[in-house]
Amino acid sequence: MGCSSCSSGPNGQPKGCRNNGTCGTDGCNKLTVFDWLANMSLPDDVEPFYGVEVRFKNGRKHFYNNQEKLPLRIGDVVATEASPGHDVGMVTLTGELVRVQMKKKKQEADLDSLPKIYRNASQKDIDKWQRVRDKEKSVQKESRQIAMALGLQMKISDVEYQGDGSKVTFYYTAEERVDFRQLIKDLARAFNCRIEMKQVGFRQEASRLGGIGSCGRELCCSTWLTDFRSVNTSSARYQQLSLNPLKLAGQCGKLKCCLNYELDTYLEALEEFPKTDTKLQTSRGTASCQKIDIFKGLMWYAYEKEGMNWHQLSIDKVKEIVQLNKKGQEVDNLEDFTEEVSVDSSALFSDGVGQESLTRFDKPRKKGRNRKKKRNRNRNNRRNHESKK
Template identity: 70%
Template sequence: MGCSSCSTAKDGQPRGCKNNGTCGTDGCNKLTVFDWLSNMSLPNGAKPFDCVEVRFKNSRKEFFRNTENLTLSIGDVVATQAQSGHDVGMVTLTGELVKVQMKKKKEDHHSPDLPKIYRRASQKDIDKWQKCRGREEEIKKRSREIAIILGLQMKISDVEFQGDGSKATFYYTAEERVDFRQLIKDMAKAFGIRIEMRQIGYRQEAQRLGGIGSCGRELCCSTWLTDFRSVSTSSARYQQLSLNPQKLAGQCGKLKCCLNYELDMYLEALTDFPSSDTKLQTEKGLAFCQKADIFKSTLWFSYRNEPSNWHALSKDQVLEIIQKNKKKEKVASLEEYVADNSVQEEMAFENVVGQDSLTRFDRPKRRKNRNRKSRKNQKRRPKNA
């Protein structure tokens, strides 16, 4: 992630826009939304939508009403209403597309309880906000030490300060219920701020912290994925993946969300595909299905007495055999159908230039030089000798 002007400097911060990845140019923001209505003007007499989307630390986004009719654009830092005091965030979306996002997230834009935007953040607000953000790592480390001393089975994964610095929200994960009343007292005494504890799931933790997946790209949940659908091992079975928990699990320890991306295509292809427990009756014996390839429309069968000898049949051939078996007819053998499938493959590439193989250095050297030397020595010797 990062816009064209964001290159890493010596101190680890982006060079160019100097906004630490919050420049609002569609590439630096987590869970960014492309405003495809930004270049379109409103009809005559239409008023602009009075709600905006504001992002706070990491992936937390909320909707606010622009009661002051401020001319806001993506990337503006604003002071917003909070339960007590005010918070500071960055505008990520404006205009009619905010109404679509609110409808998607089931937010009522007519609700009078919708929080408001106070003003554009002044330099004093931004300085105080950045000062509080600079304390988060130190406070997170000390809070973890306090939790370990109290013997609580929980993991504090992230700390988020409110814009005015009066309150800090601690995000934690735990497998069981945790009594953190003493923890709140100790942290409030040590930090001198109001404490709010919020439990999140392991997927929400990975969404907030971010990371690199096994595919080499950034995590989907921290870049564009907004909803978490349930993922089960049946998704891997339908796609004929090995049920290896180390390969199927993501950074959060749960099953990868990408297992659901191509599941609908597999389910649609399997509607007219023979079942995996299909048995074919032949005169040579009963044959069982060992493997199926949806892309090639091929199934592999083997006889009961020869489980290691597989025969590749096309989907149409298997359906034909099944129809004959329903009529109580047996085919002679699977080898007849396999012989029909055996077509000589055409050579797609031929080395007409005479290029050497890449593995030519792996071959053992031949002992030609010694034979040549012995022949030369025999020629040099006199005939009398």
């Protein structure tokens, strides 16, 4: 970890990052944009673009107008215009790449309509900003108690103070619409500042809290994923996955984002397959598709009256039968087109390091020790025999 808030704790002990790349100090490089134009100079007849991208807590980014033409660089802490007062953030991008980012986010590159950057943050601004940031945990705990006392069905997941401490934003999640008018009054009375409520999705909450996924790695949303695209159950159907909510849902309670990672590859492979709702006409009856194997390029068909008897066909054979059916011809049966694929038993399991031996960790018995036990046993038998005489 690169930032001071998560690199080490008291007495030099490792502290660990608990912000999952959304702390705002830009040390985890989760939301960093690489400035590939940093070493390039502009042509003489082109004026520099004085738009600046500033990052705040929770991955919040905004564009600002550097009206004073300050010599800003990536990583500088600046005081920006806010309503009311001012906010404190970190510069993440300057120059022409800001124009590109604004175009990417479908925002007009009009500097006059953007809020302004006042100045480089002074030490007084930074100290005040750090003090209000230290209060966020206690404020979050107290705000949850106030919401529970009012009986509101909502969860306050995070709190963010403005740089000057004049406003505090509460991020919450809720299943249904929440009437928090009384909550705002109680929070304003308790913390003596302006209150703003902002609802976030369950995916954003999971990325903020972090965790370990079923794959054994940290959650993608809390490490590198920044674009939360919608995931549908059709993504699981195209990949031939069982529609089990316990396996397809992530820690946020929604479908896993990783279902979209290989979806394009599956869709491209399925273009070579005939449609699964296409039925094959034979002399023995109509056959419908029961299962497909995208990796091996196989399809299984069964007669309507013999649903338990499946016939394995390759894609080429199925296409051949479909072409014959379009011409009005029926094939005799599916058995003539069935291809038996032999599976090599050695390919099912390969022993690379002797893992088939269940006793490979057992200690070998010492022969000398067994011989000594046998000698003692014979001596005891002779003594017992003499005593009986």
